[in-house]
Amino acid sequence: MVTFFTQEVQQLLHNKFVVIVGDSVQRSVYKDLVLLLQKDALLSQSQLKAKGELSFENDRLVEGGMRGEMTNGTSYREVRQYCTDHHLVRFYFVTRIYSDYLESILADFQAGPQPDVVIINSCLWDVSRYGAKSVKQYRVNLEKAFNRLDQVLPHACLLVWNMTMPVGHKIIGGFLIPELQHQGKKLPHKVIEGNFYGAVLASSHHFDVLDLHYYFRFDAQHRSGDGVHWNRAVHRRITHLLLAHVADAWGVEIPDKRPQDGCFQANALEWGSQPAPCPAPHAAPPGPCPAPHAAPPGPCPAPHAAPPGPCPAPYAAPPGPWGPEWDNSRLSWTPQPSACPPPWPPFDFCCPSKDPVFQEDSPFLPSHAGPGTPLSGYISFDNCNGYSAEGGCSALPVSSVISAQSDLSSPFPLLSPLRALLLPGSGVASLQPCCSQP
Structure with a gap:
């Protein structure tokens, strides 16, 4: 997996406007990116749990959160922003993929600076908090949201659809209020179904898809006790996946970093363990050095004597001239009868070449x-x-999904060819692009 240090992230996102839209899991994605932009450190447990705070690592709360009503309802709002002279990262908390609130977010894009990268996800709230037909309505809202995003966002904007991460079979607290606890067992299946709809629709609109459900399907031990959220090491890995995806889409080559002993990314970052101090070299025991091993007293033993009797005769060559020991008559190969069945007959149908069916x-x-x-x-x-x-x-x-070769081995396309021509600004001078641009 490609890893990033703070200096590389600062160069990659130099003079870029990044927007993250989603639920509390995406809020942690935003926090980890903001932290990595400033220092090579991991989020603390209190930072992961906090919501709506006035400030986090030099960012500020723009709207909602503690400035509004702190609730677990669908009306909760939170807008955060981290801004420096060369970086701008903004987060919008949403509980539904398409609503009037999403229209207000799109209005912000049209009125203010247009984003260079949009990372978006919404599924858990959609399929659990909006009635019995929430999954069916989720499909409709996905199509509406993608249509509007396609209309409003500039062609140069890179949109990444984050697929929802795996959830546990027992959900505790959070967005799933006590009245809806009985839906917790069905939620993992709804997430899989919702992920399929979202991935296919995003691909049909030529948006990028990052399958986080696939990457973390076997990492349930790193999920929090509530069955929804994840620990800090997982979120750093998500950040690395997203940044590698963005770098690949922009044609930026990231230097290869090999794991080394004592390296923060290789050791401390590996599943959230704290960096341990290097052990001191092995010290010699106190006291005088022991004397070297002395030979045992007494005369040296005599060398091993050869057994009595005449020496055996050397190996004698066989009589007659040397020749191969195989039968020359078998040197010519002839096909032998085989019991294998004949090859399969050709199929009487073929897939269409222009618009294959997914x-x-x-x-x-x-x-x-x-x-x-x-x-x-x-x-x-x-x-x-x-x-x-x-x-x-x-x-x-649905539309066909065309696989593409990349470092991420993603089952979905990273970017359409037109968007792959885009390169970051002058801030990536030290990062060498893999292709030249006119």
């Missing part, structure tokens, strides 16, 4: 194109309410 391992219904072609749409894990007698389904159409 396929995955969820159930499909038969389509109008025939039994050999899957339906161009996703069917819910539970059922498909939109199935019709004609063989169709009113599921949301």
